[in-house]
Amino acid sequence: MIAARALLILALLAPTPAAFAQVDAGPQTPSGMGPRGPQGVAGPKGDTGDAGVQGEKGDPGIGLPGAKGDAGSAGAKGETGATGARGSDGVPGPQGVQGPAGIQGPAGSNGLPGATGPQGLKGDTGAPKRVERYTATSSASLTAPVATFTWPACTSTPDVDIIPTWSGDQMIVGGVTAQTLSGAAVAVKRSKGTLLLAAGPFQPAPSTPVTIRVICN
DSSP states (O other): OHHHHHHHHHHHHSOOHHHHHHSOOOOOOTTSOOOOOOOOOOOOOOOOOOOOOOOOOOOOOOOOOOOOOOOOOOOOOOOOOOOOOOOOOOOOOOOOOOOOOOOOOOOOOOOOOOOOOOOOOOOOOOOOOEEEEEEEEOOSOSSOOEEEEEOSOOSSOOEEEEEOEEETTEEEEEEEEEEOSSEEEEEEEEEOOGGGGGGOSEEEOTTOEEEEEEEEO
């Protein structure tokens, strides 16, 4: 189709024989060809031809490396990684300083009674004790009657006890006022009736018998 259109355009532009008849022949070159005439007016643009067959792919060119590009911007923060495995135990540190003493706790409760211990060895036989009684009559003093006692001397200080007794409805008692290894003085008193209690329940007992007990070695 393209070739037919080209032939049509050439036929329209070609000069007719009458045109040749009216023009005189120009000078000829040695080769028999006349000089090139002026360029004719361009004809109208023809229709776009059909696409040609695609040619084969050419060999890749060998280009020089391009210049290094600028550094790219920092990427977004990545996600937090998984927890790593537990490391090995470290070396024990030095011993710490001793702390202050604690507050004393409350007192504990009493323990249970202990078991009875074995019977002890029998001691040496001691000297025989003297247990003796003596009776004496108090003096006639109305204010401080005293009964005086004597006995064979003891080897240690004797234990002297007054034995209370009765004289009718009155109690006869006394108290040791002095003593030695071989004797003692006893103040003798007797109880008094209720009508005479203004100064206490006892009064001096003159000329009254009294009995004592003496214990010594």
